[in-house]
Amino acid sequence: MSSNDEYMGLFLAEMEEQLETLNQCVLALEQSDRDPETINRLFRVAHTLKGSSATMGFELMAELTHRMENLLDDVRNGKIEISESLIDALFACLDQLQSWRDTLAGGSQDLEPAADLLGSLEKLGQSSDASPTSDMSELNLTDTVIANSKAFLAQNWWVGSVNIKIADDCMMKGVRAFLAYNEAKQWGEVLSTSPTADDLSEGACDGNLLMWLAISNRDEIEQFRASLQEIPEITEVSLSAWSDSAEKQKDLSLTAPENSTVVHPGGSSAKAADKNKQSTHGAQKATKADGQGKVSEANEYLRIEANKLDDLMNLLGELVIDRARLTQIESELERKYGAEGTESLGEVSQHISLVSSELQECLLKLRMSPMSLVFGRLPRIVRDLSHQLGKEVNLRLEGEETELDRSVIQNIFEPLIHLIRNSLDHGLETSEERIAQNKPPQGELLIKAEQVGGDILITVKDDGRGIDANLIRQTAVERGVVSASDAKVTSDLEALNWIFQPGFSTRKEVTEVSGRGVGMDVVKHKVEEMHGRIQLESVLGSGTLTSITLPLTLAVIRALLVDVGGDAYTIPLGNVIETLRIPRKDVVQLGVNQAVVVRGKTVSLINLLEWCSSQTQATADDYISIVLVSSGVRQAGLVVSNFIGEQEVVVKPLDKYLGRLQGFSGATLLGDGRVSLIFDIPALLQGVDVFLKRQAG
Amino acid sequence: MNQEAQMVIVRVGKSRFALDVQLIREIIKLKPITPIPHAPGFVEGLINLRGQIVSVINLGQRLSSLEKGFEFNAEPQPLTEERIVVMNQGGELIGLRVDAVDQVMTIDADSLEHPDESGKQQAQGIVDGVFQTGDSLVLKLKSGLLLQPLNQEGVG
Numbered sequence: 001m002s003s004n005d006e007y008m009g010l011f012l013a014e015m016e017e018q019l020e021t022l023n024q025c026v027l028a029l030e031q032s033d034r035d036p037e038t039i040n041r042l043f044r045v046a047h048t049l050k051g052s053s054a055t056m057g058f059e060l061m062a063e064l065t066h067r068m069e070n071l072l073d074d075v076r077n078g079k080i081e082i083s084e085s086l087i088d089a090l091f092a093c094l095d096q097l098q099s100w101r102d103t104l105a106g107g108s109q110d111l112e113p114a115a116d117l118l119g120s121l122e123k124l125g126q127s128s129d130a131s132p133t134s135d136m137s138e139l140n141l142t143d144t145v146i147a148n149s150k151a152f153l154a155q156n157w158w159v160g161s162v163n164i165k166i167a168d169d170c171m172m173k174g175v176r177a178f179l180a181y182n183e184a185k186q187w188g189e190v191l192s193t194s195p196t197a198d199d200l201s202e203g204a205c206d207g208n209l210l211m212w213l214a215i216s217n218r219d220e221i222e223q224f225r226a227s228l229q230e231i232p233e234i235t236e237v238s239l240s241a242w243s244d245s246a247e248k249q250k251d252l253s254l255t256a257p258e259n260s261t262v263v264h265p266g267g268s269s270a271k272a273a274d275k276n277k278q279s280t281h282g283a284q285k286a287t288k289a290d291g292q293g294k295v296s297e298a299n300e301y302l303r304i305e306a307n308k309l310d311d312l313m314n315l316l317g318e319l320v321i322d323r324a325r326l327t328q329i330e331s332e333l334e335r336k337y338g339a340e341g342t343e344s345l346g347e348v349s350q351h352i353s354l355v356s357s358e359l360q361e362c363l364l365k366l367r368m369s370p371m372s373l374v375f376g377r378l379p380r381i382v383r384d385l386s387h388q389l390g391k392e393v394n395l396r397l398e399g400e401e402t403e404l405d406r407s408v409i410q411n412i413f414e415p416l417i418h419l420i421r422n423s424l425d426h427g428l429e430t431s432e433e434r435i436a437q438n439k440p441p442q443g444e445l446l447i448k449a450e451q452v453g454g455d456i457l458i459t460v461k462d463d464g465r466g467i468d469a470n471l472i473r474q475t476a477v478e479r480g481v482v483s484a485s486d487a488k489v490t491s492d493l494e495a496l497n498w499i500f501q502p503g504f505s506t507r508k509e510v511t512e513v514s515g516r517g518v519g520m521d522v523v524k525h526k527v528e529e530m531h532g533r534i535q536l537e538s539v540l541g542s543g544t545l546t547s548i549t550l551p552l553t554l555a556v557i558r559a560l561l562v563d564v565g566g567d568a569y570t571i572p573l574g575n576v577i578e579t580l581r582i583p584r585k586d587v588v589q590l591g592v593n594q595a596v597v598v599r600g601k602t603v604s605l606i607n608l609l610e611w612c613s614s615q616t617q618a619t620a621d622d623y624i625s626i627v628l629v630s631s632g633v634r635q636a637g638l639v640v641s642n643f644i645g646e647q648e649v650v651v652k653p654l655d656k657y658l659g660r661l662q663g664f665s666g667a668t669l670l671g672d673g674r675v676s677l678i679f680d681i682p683a684l685l686q687g688v689d690v691f692l693k694r695q696a697g
Numbered sequence: 698m699n700q701e702a703q704m705v706i707v708r709v710g711k712s713r714f715a716l717d718v719q720l721i722r723e724i725i726k727l728k729p730i731t732p733i734p735h736a737p738g739f740v741e742g743l744i745n746l747r748g749q750i751v752s753v754i755n756l757g758q759r760l761s762s763l764e765k766g767f768e769f770n771a772e773p774q775p776l777t778e779e780r781i782v783v784m785n786q787g788g789e790l791i792g793l794r795v796d797a798v799d800q801v802m803t804i805d806a807d808s809l810e811h812p813d814e815s816g817k818q819q820a821q822g823i824v825d826g827v828f829q830t831g832d833s834l835v836l837k838l839k840s841g842l843l844l845q846p847l848n849q850e851g852v853g
Contacts, residue, residue: 318748567731612734652750654743657791657846662735667743667750675731675743675750 008104011056013303015101018049019094023380026090029082030383036076036242040141043072049097060111061100067121068093080124089124091380092117141212145191149242152214157188158221158241164209164228165236174203179231181211187224188215306406309367316363317650317669319356324671326352364556369409371449371458372400374416378447381417385424392431392442393424399449404456408550411530412458415523419460419546420445422520427464427544437541439463451552458548467538469495476501496536500524528631528682529665531557531572549574557651559668561644561676562627564608568676569640570649570668575681577628577635579643584624596626596637603628606684607639611663631682651678700806706835707782707795709757715804715828715837716793720784720844724798727779737762737847741794746783753781753792763842764823786844793843804828809837 025042028035046068053061068090074080096114103111149159164180166173178200184190190197192212195204215224221239228237326349333342375397386393404412428443435441446461469492476498477484487495500520520536527534532550551557551574558573580598587594587605594605605626626637649668654661665680703718730742730753739758743750781792809826825837 314748321745321748612732654750655752655791656789657786657844658733658736658740658752659847661733664733667731669745669748669750673745674729675745677731677733677743 007056011052012101012105014052015049015097018045019098019101020376021045022049022094022097023091024376026087026094027379027383029090030087037146039072039076040146043069043076044143046072058100058104058111060113061097064093064096064114064118067118071121071124086124089117089120091384093121141192145212148189148191149212149214152189153242156218158215158218159213160239160241162211162213162228163236163238163240164211164234166205166207166209167233167235168207170207170233172203173207174200174205176231176233177205177209178203180209180228180234183227183231184211184213184224187220187227188213309363309406312363313367313650314652316356316360317652320360320650321669321673323349323353323356364405367406368403369406370400371402371404371409373409374413375400375447375449377413378416378420382420382424382445385421389424390430391424391428393428394442394444396444396446397448398446402449402451402456404449404550405552408456408530411526412548412550415526415548416447416458416460418520418523420447423460423462423464423544427462427466429465452549456550456552458550459545461543461545463543466540466542466544467496467499467536468540469538472496472498493537496538499536500534525682531574531665533574556648558646559649559678560627560646561649561670562608562625562638562640563642563644564612564640566641567612568644568670568674569608569612570676570678571627571629571638572665572678572681573646575629575631575679577630580626580628580637581623582626584622587624598628598637603635603637605637605639609639609641629681629685631685634682634685636685649676649678701803702806703801704804704835704837705782705801706799706830707756707780707793708797708799709760709795712757713799713830713833713835714756715835716782716784717837717840718801720786720840722783722785722790725781725783727781727794730794740847741792744781744792746790746792749790751783751790751792753794756782756793756795759793759843760823760838784840784844786840789844789846791844802830 022042022045025038025045028038029042046065050062050065050069053065071080071086071089075082075086080086096117100111152159162184164177166176170176177195181190181193181197181200190211190213193200194208194210195206199205200209215221225237225239228234330342330345330349333345339346378397379395382393382395423445424443428445429437429439431441434443444461444463446459448457448459448461450457472495473487473490476482476495477487479501481498481501482490500523524534527548527550530550532548534546534548536544536546538544559570560573560576560579562569562571580596582596587596588602589595590602590604594607595602596605597603625640625642627640627643628635628637649670651666651668653666654664661677663680663684664677665683666678667675668678670676704715705718705721705724707714707716725746728744730744732742733740736742739755739762741753741755744753745751778797779794780798781794782798784791784793808828810828811826823839823842825839828835828837
């Protein structure tokens, strides 16, 4: 297998992409997309996968994709109707392939056979006319042919297929077919034929001739048909235009109401489903054709190992530090030898500054990936979940072109799925419930990504039952999160956000979809790991909106630098509410905690001098410097020696040797070359409770 | 195993230790170390090594923490030239703070005694072998153990 190992990585990476394309196409089919190109694409990708898996020696995969190909073939010829069971079968195939891929990616080559799946594919296939006579499928519609077809279409040619049947009792079928082929060539371009042109010229034909061709003059189509019918012993000539469907959709797109993808996970039983189909049918087609909802074309990308980008980033970091050093040397020399002597050095150093800044910008852009990498996977998940829960959901995705740092893209998926699950399971009602409340039977789920200033805002919005703030208050008191008196005075918005506390769930029963134990606190934790914030708003009876705010890139964050006992520490600006200078006498003692009152609100203090050096340092200063920080629900004032200033810092991961540090998320290099630790504010605020208690005991 | 190995001899107090030269990326002069609050005592902190952030541990304290009861002569010496020996463990860099770097020497595998054969040390846990050079004894350290990530033990 050693030679295979080299190709394994490439195979797996390609397969992942292929599976995503396949999923997109099947979803499109389910949305009553009848664009032949979608099926052709499905067919082509399945075919490629068949080839590559056979090359790699994965017979099971090759077999399954072969069956898929056959099935798709029948669909393409119209032998099989696109039905719910077909879509389900295709999805089942994709799931099987995905599971095999994951097994291979895990380093094992032991693939579990999927006999049941093959059986069900067989059944679907049998319902069709089994004779493998010539049809669309026989045409070898390669990418080149498709591309040419599109080019002809663009020039207003007629493009489509011609199916010719030659009388059964004809003695010279091959000759008749060849005649028809030659005739067709007189009228336009024959792009592909079945049997192939070579076979035709040798007279091989079993009575069916299929041609894919382009004809220059659309008006001559009927004349073309007539000229074919004039050939003796040709019994049937059927033309089918490729352009028709595409054009119809183009017309519809003019009425497209909005720029979004619509998924209609066809509900199986509810009466409302039929009603819905009618109301949303137009919108689906329309949005599909306007480019957004259309199965997105795979862009051409250069595949680069992500680690290499990180290496590049580190190298750039070194360059930036050398740049600062160079400027310093230049000014030293200038002092010594005067400006004239160092003029050319100055020019070079300035140019290097310029180039390295641009380099930094380019590199940061390189690390950006479009949100579509995440959004592309959502329709499938929403479809499966809504089927599972028996709910009608209209998923809309907006802003899939929004770009985020690749590390954010990697980490946002999990929390997003969690929010979607919550919306579908707890938020959205069943169609019956919705109708009873005068809501449209189909629930709306909108997921949107947009850039707002230097941040990325991701929102998940549903029009479900919303969250009862009073229920949250009640639960919070029961769980001992807050006291009953505190709960009363808390605003609804603040109370709602208590659900991000660990172990907080108001749902009594456990469902298959949302599971048990992992609550919103996990989502919050993930978001905060990315230096982001999460907030929830809800109106009882009309829906919930969860907003995640993330920095554009994780590699560079804006931060507040503070001095703590002579060492510079970094606090992400996302966590900073404000900085304060407060007279020492205003500090009040609350048990073991110290606190200050800021605009009527009591905020506990964390003395970083003590926290960082584990010793009390008495300072004579009459004022103390406080950084007011927040991790969503928790707030605290950090007592520091001094504020240094606000700046952009490049976040560097800590090495593996130390593992996870308590209270810090990483480190950064300051202009003078020193290392500064970056506070992990949420962890710090959690850890501090422990710290204070330990001091007390 | 009649092989020769190049060793760097470092000093902590009066004790001398040998480190495999192949694991050493470079030896630098002591530079400002950013302390890490709540890290174990032997962790000195972080340094900036040409743009890369590297953790530095105090070799002497680390050895004491690894091998309870292991006593090495740590009394401060007047003529120390403190250095950070940057080790490369599978791409991860870790700095060892030492009192001085003495010399680089080639050692015949034959002259390396197994610690329990010598009977003079109880430090089998952290020492690979022992050899005599001049009038002093040098302990060859188990670098794998020394450089093993701290995750398993937990920090703080």
